[in-house]
Amino acid sequence: QEDLRSDIEFYCLIFFILSCVALVCYTGSGSSFGIASTRLTGRIQSALLRNTLRQDMAWFSAPGRGLHELMARINSDAGNLAALSGVVTGTLFAIATSMIGGLTLALVVAWRIAVVLMTCVPVLVTAGYLRLRILTKSEEHHRNAYNKAASIAAESCRSMRTISILGLEQNVVQRYQKALEGPYKSGLRFTFASNGLLAFSFAITYFVYALAYWWGSKNV
Numbered sequence: 001q002e003d004l005r006s007d008i009e010f011y012c013l014i015f016f017i018l019s020c021v022a023l024v025c026y027t028g029s030g031s032s033f034g035i036a037s038t039r040l041t042g043r044i045q046s047a048l049l050r051n052t053l054r055q056d057m058a059w060f061s062a063p064g065r066g067l068h069e070l071m072a073r074i075n076s077d078a079g080n081l082a083a084l085s086g087v088v089t090g091t092l093f094a095i096a097t098s099m100i101g102g103l104t105l106a107l108v109v110a111w112r113i114a115v116v117l118m119t120c121v122p123v124l125v126t127a128g129y130l131r132l133r134i135l136t137k138s139e140e141h142h143r144n145a146y147n148k149a150a151s152i153a154a155e156s157c158r159s160m161r162t163i164s165i166l167g168l169e170q171n172v173v174q175r176y177q178k179a180l181e182g183p184y185k186s187g188l189r190f191t192f193a194s195n196g197l198l199a200f201s202f203a204i205t206y207f208v209y210a211l212a213y214w215w216g217s218k219n220v
Helices: 002-054 067-109 112-119 123-145 147-158 162-168 169-219
Strands: none
Touching: 002 067, 067 112, 067 123, 067 147, 067 169, 112 123, 123 169, 147 162, 147 169, 162 169
């Protein structure tokens, strides 16, 4: 039918325009938060390195303040703040914008849908918090997983002549492989579990949408 075809073309055009707007918004927000996070990380790492180099020799002799531990700490602290300024802040901004815009539009267009959405706000907030925690834990886990293996590799490179003279190459390789196996297996388990929870947190949003539209169509 001509009327039906005209409506289909109209809504297809609307969805195409929305997709273009979403592309520009996601690209702009992702680039902006990424640039801000990179600059913040560089400044923090420079400040940490300057403060570390100003310490006296006795400070470096304390346990847990070796070369690798200090470098890992500098990267870890800067990475945590980078995640807070980048991924976490961007996700919070997206969640807040979606909730406010969605509720406002729903109240104007279909108040029944708005009522359901407002009732399910705690569920959406919980899903968003779960999503943030998973992203933060995932980044922290992947960043610190191979610190021990990297420490063995750095120590071996510094003592290469001693290792070669004593013929300990195979022993060092076995230690390095063993240090890689543990984080690799735990990383696989963590990846499967975190991705499952992340998918569930995303699915909750669409479940709420489905409930809202079903309730709105039922009471028309």
